[in-house]
Amino acid sequence: MGQDTTRSTRKGLPPWARMLVTPLILLVAAALIWSQLPKGAYSTDLSRIGDGQPALVLIYDSTFMAGMRVMGYMDEIRDDYTPQVHFLVANVGTPDGRRLADQHGVRDGAVLLYSDRGTLVEQLPAPASVEVLRQALDRSLMATR
Incomplete structure (x- = not known):
């Protein structure tokens, strides 16, 4: 048994x-x-600002979280505005990114919106939602027309 x-x-x-x-x-x-994962890499080529196409530039610092949050918002709206807008990232860990952030007195998560000629149209300290970012981008596109 x-x-x-x-x-x-x-x-x-x-x-x-x-x-x-x-x-x-x-x-x-x-x-x-x-x-x-993000939908795709964002260009860090800041020479594209003023090349005949409007640009949205995210100021990004990898040691803080606001930039990652705003990058998520960019992921959500990117398909709606590509190819009419450049989506760029300025990493403050690089000389060009630090220079741009210092020039405008901004920090991680800030968004700079440029006209097709490279004129700063709007500056957002860190958009609180995807809708805030979308509205600012729409305003900047209307201002450049």
Whole structure:
């Protein structure tokens, strides 16, 4: 009268299903991580300001969070305005990014909106929502027409 350890009396998943659980969990985790990544890289080429197309420039500092939040807002509206607007990032960790931030007295998360000729049209200290950013971009586009 010992314990019955045959497969027919075991509870749980069949062996083939247990072998699939770990890869399935890894695949789902990878898909979730992938879906949270930004839609695409933003150009850091600030020479595009004033090249005949309006530009939205995010001042970004990797040691703070406001810039990442605003970049998420940019991700949400980018498809609505591309190709008529350049979406650029000025990283304050680079000389050009630091110069631009200092020139306008802004910090991480600030957005600078430029006309097609390179004139600063509007400056936002750190938009509080995607709608605030969208409205400012619409205003700046109307001002340049």
